[in-house]
Amino acid sequence: MGFKECCVLIVSLHKSLISPKQHLIDSIMEECGRFNIFFSRKKSGFQKVIIRGPAENVEKVNKKFLQLLEEEKAKSYSVAVPVKSKYHQFLKSKNGGNLPNICVKEGARAIFPTPKNRDQDLVTIIGKEEAVKEVKKELELLLKDLEYVVEDSMMINRKFHHYFVMRRDQLIREMTEVYAGMIINFTYEGKQSIRVTMKGEKACVEAAKKHIQRIFEPLGSHVTTQYVIPQKFYTFFMGPMYSRVQQIAKDYKVQLTFPDKEKPTMYIHPAVQENVKEKGGKNTKELAFSNQRKCKTILVSGQMENCKAAMKALEYLIPVTAEVQVPSCLHPYIIGHKGSGIKKLMSEFDVHTQVLQRGGNSDIIYIMGLAAKVEQAKIKLEKQINELQTKLEDHVLRNFKLMFTLDPKYHSKITGHKGLLIAQICTEYDVTIHFPKKGNRKIQDKITITGYKENTFAAKDAIMRVLYKIEKTVSKEIPLNHQVRDSIVGFGGKSMHKIMEEFHVDIRLPPKGSWNPNITVIGLPDNVQEAIDRILELEKYYLSTVINYDSQMDTIRNSCFYKITMDSSKCFIKKDVPHNAKGTPNSPNDDSEEFPKLKQQTPLKVLPWRP
Template identity: 35%
Template sequence: MLKEINENSFVLQVPINKQYHRFIIGKDGSIIKKIREDTGTKIELPPEEDNNNDTIIITGKKESALEAKSRIMKILDEVVNVSQEEVNIPYKYHNYLIGTKGKLIQSIKDECGGVNIKFPPQDSKSDKVIIRGAADDVAKAKSLLLQYAEEREQSSFTAEIRTKVTHHRYLLSKGLGKVKKIRETGARIIFPSDQDEDRETITIIGKKEVVEEAKKELERIIKDIDNLVEDSINIDPQYHRHFVAHRGEVLNQIIQDCGDVSISFPKMGSNESRVVLKGEKGALEAAKTRMEETVQELKDRITSEVIIPQNHHRSIMMNYRNDLAHIRSHYNVLVRFPDRPQVEMNGGDHSGENEEGGVRKEDIVVVEGSEKNVEKAKEALLDLIPSELKMEVPYEYHRTIIGVKGQKIRVLQDDHNVRIEVPRPEDRLDYIKIKGRKADLESTKEAIAAIVAKLDEDKEDREKKSFQLKMEIDPIHHPKIIGRKGETVNNIRKHHDVQVNFPKRGDPDEHIITLVGYQESTEAARDEILSIVKNLESLYKDEVQIDARVHPRIIGAQGRSVRRIMEEYKVDIKFPRQNDPDPNLVIITGKEDDVLDAKDRLLNMEDEFLQDLEHRSEVEPPRSAHTDNAYANQNGNHNDAPGFVVKGGPWEQKAPDTASTQDFPSIGGGSSEITSNNVPWGPRR
């Protein structure tokens, strides 16, 4: 049994595009069923919904499976002009062509009509790739594979260049390093690591033309590095921090302004003053001059004081941090705010003067820098002191300025770097307060003024759009103005952009229709409604008496019958309401000839229905009085008839007396006189 199982467990996978599976299956599965029976194999096709799987699996004896595959391929060859071709593609590009999770090769298959592309096993290192499918699709797939392989080969071109390890630092430094610009061309430049045996070889990878150009540029830069000049300058260690602080902001600016130069400061804390510079002679001299000027400025720095009330310090440092940083960098000054004093229990005076009229030390801000820049920085700092502006804004606009959950007012504050205070709603005050710098106050005021102007314009527009026009229209015409399912009145509303309000039935002003909108729009809508009414009034109207009993038959289920009549004769038929004085009165409106024709039709229908009722009354047997009474009671016509009465029910029986020997005689003793009309458990019923 084991041997037989092993012999019948051979599995063969045959990838065939799904569009050809139907030819292999045949009508009602006849072809594949025949193959299964003849070869004794199990043939499984992938599910229809699985678009990513087109492999047919054959299971059975090896020779039987091969025979089944041969028959399947023969069918495929008959249906399609199948072609097979081998393509030599270096095996090192196979993984690239297959792509992540086979996405690239699947896209090639889909683009080429679902051809079958088979790569050799990875460990075989074979270059042969087999493509099978329709001849045109195979040719297209071959072209794409070779194209992608060629692009990969071109982008993998490699070149090497050797240089001293000491040059690597200059190549990668911000001053001399042009490696970043070379990499932007698409070339990949790899420097050796400390663990590499060969630390002098730099590798360049990319497209051939890009790599060759990058190699030439690197060789030129290395040649320039060999010709670089090295010099030094002595700078007092106390000034070193100024150059390297804030991630070397000052030093990077010097390198950017002066050109290709490398500047190396000694280690912090070494107390050495020698700073080494290396680069082209002109750039090196310019950098030295710039550094000497910077040191001289540091030596010539002065300290000045500016009085800013202490209660504004926090807002200047926190709310206007960007402005404060700009002042420090633009004027090259140092701004120091005093420490915050401890809050006194009884509060403190933050006006800027103490009790003797002098200046409080908590209000003194120190500015340090060159003499010409310090004064400008002081003026800029004073401009940062927040001011307050009271602006008139109507109370009804406050909610709009605030926005949903304060969203709009936060945007205003962030955009203009201010603080906006809106009075409490219950105060109903017509102003708002703006706090911030003077320049920001003006810009905020302009922004809010634009919002208020827009709101005023909208308010005026709403008032114009609230114009009301009342018109008297006979209620009998209201349904026609409304139209079926409101179609007519909705068209009027949409066309003229107005509201059309109809009164409720039974209101004292039932005849008045109100139009709301722009005056010219309401007048145009009024004219259109009057035109409809005029047409209605010009129509011929006729009243006809039709027995109310046949009204439901004429109207039909959900009004279908009467609508059919109205459409046929192009008239309007109105039946009486429940509370109308004459329940038989039917009104027909339309052109005179159409009304008369419709009237004849209704009268004929009435005659037919009445005859039908009379015929039914003759055929049906007369009802008994009892049936009539019961029917009357069911329909709510209560009279003196007793109706249906149940007699002799259990609830009317008298309960037996348990103390009575007659109802409950003793068993086995006592009187034996039992009448024929009585039983031990009570009288017969």
């Protein structure tokens, strides 16, 4: 049966338990079995934990937590070491005591007081007991060295003195702050040297000397070289937003000074900015930038190897100019609407282009830029020119015009109904066919075919074949019995259209309401004759059907009339008349009941029979 057990955990262990990255609870559950754990919501320095589960599992978990607490306590061993606040910055600095690095080596950590803490002269070291003791020993040794005030000096080249006083003595102020208020003085030793005297705690003075040596030793090999470029390349050389020169200064750790008419423009890599910026400024002030020749000069300052590499990179930045032969007729296509085409080429390859105006050698387009970019742009432009020339040649070939004469009386027959025939020829041969306008009286027999040469001749042959058919076409009229005409034509003219498609003829019927019984068959002689034979066969067939139908109707009509006559004779017998009555009988009256009038029998309307 499960039970409850409380366990008090320190905050650090509580964070380890709830951290999803450490998976501490999962590992405990695998080791001790399943259980439930509940954390309290109280926001205090300690956290209360409730464990529920089988008694055996809970016992194992309790022991495991106690073990973890002991380990956590061992890791949380701390010692407070009194350290004057003026030494804190020195201990933190990499160029000073570098206490954080010592703590990392020993597996501990040092906590310096913040401005909110009351006691500003205590540094707390936390970690395992052994590690904390080792760090404490190192710290005590540093503090002993700091208690002894010493004075030391070193010689530097006089030309490097300005590094200390540049930017309002920034370097001196930084060293004084880092090295616990160390005093720095300068005395001139001859024309070439300056003695730097440092007075302060022993450890601070030694660290400051090493710092100064690291700054000025590389400056012994520091050189400044000049690189001259044509003035016309100055803008291109700088690049958009000075990106090219900034990248070179960053890649090769040099200082680039670009003289200007009014003031110099300098680009320095951040790593060497502290060391060489003021020097570059001083040298450029001494240069006469008002001289136009200096406007073409670039000053490269830095280590010898870096300067050589930067000079090669600068040589690569010198733009080259390539000439591309472009026919003047293609210039509008290359330039594009409002220069959109040439602007796209410039932005894509980061080059400049120049198109000469009319009057000069207008067949040449100049491309200026970096060698690789210019080559790519040139290839792209040449490819574009080839495509345009191909399109223009194709346009010329497509615009081949073939003119021939054709009698105007055939024009309407060639075009066909609503121009369908001529449209079919145009689509089949990919050509355009122009007929003369009706208002033009001078030229009425000229037809123009536009397209590829082969296609135009093929289209002409097609028209001539149509013309041959038209010339060979005959027209014959045949009478068609009105009783069977509808049957031959069919519903919606389907039967007639079927005959037209089968024999390749055109059959025209008289308009509705016309008394003309003739139909017209148009086509080639053989086709017309075959179509007429078929129509006559159909007429004969339908007429025989109608005659048989009429004879049957006459027989039915006669039998019906005889029956009506026999039934009517019975109506003349006199009823209720005296035998001795005298008088002359009245003649039959049509309106009398004894002699009713027989209505005239109208023949039934004969409807044509349709299969």
